[in-house]
Amino acid sequence: MINTVKIEALLKQKSIKSTAMRNLVLQYFLKINKAIDLKDLEIEFHYSDRTTLFRTIKTFEEKGVIHAIKDGSNTTKYALCNEKCTAENHIDIHPHFYCEKCKSTTCLRLISIPTINIGSDFTINATELIVKGVCDKCNQVA
Incomplete structure (x- = not known):
């Protein structure tokens, strides 16, 4: 079980x-x-009702607790942010792995997406990279 003191501290920090x-x-x-x-x-x-869960997700996303992932599965998924993320600055600039077999999505936190310089006439609002394939668990079953 996760320490409730840690949870309370994280919520307070955010x-x-x-x-x-x-x-x-x-x-x-x-x-x-x-x-x-x-x-x-x-x-x-x-x-619990759907509205409460949706509001909780939106609050967590706005405050930098979680980040949204569009992995091509026609649904938005959410994962925990880096502890240094804030409401103003999400620093989770990493790729995500989407398993085409079990449909799970995993953050690849140890890999950074490089900064792209596309010129001064452009403004980059988001950078996303989805790697698709078969995850380690599904590969072990095959």
Whole structure:
């Protein structure tokens, strides 16, 4: 079980009011350590309503607790941010791996996406890199 003191401290650091649902959702993200979508949360927290879960996700994203991932699966997934991310500055500039077999998405935090200089007439708002293939777990089964 994840330390509740750590969860409370992280929420306080990000200026997020602690609630039972926020604590549970953050604990779940820390436990699973992979990207999940809103449907995954709805299954895990079937006793909660969708609106509460959606608001929790949006608050976490706005405050730099999690980041959104568009992996080509037609659903937005979310994963924990680097602890240094803030509401103003998400520094999670890393690729994500999408397994075409089990449909899971994993952050590749040890790999950085290089800065791209495309000239002064352009403004880059986001850089995304999705690597697709078969994950290690699915490769072991095959």
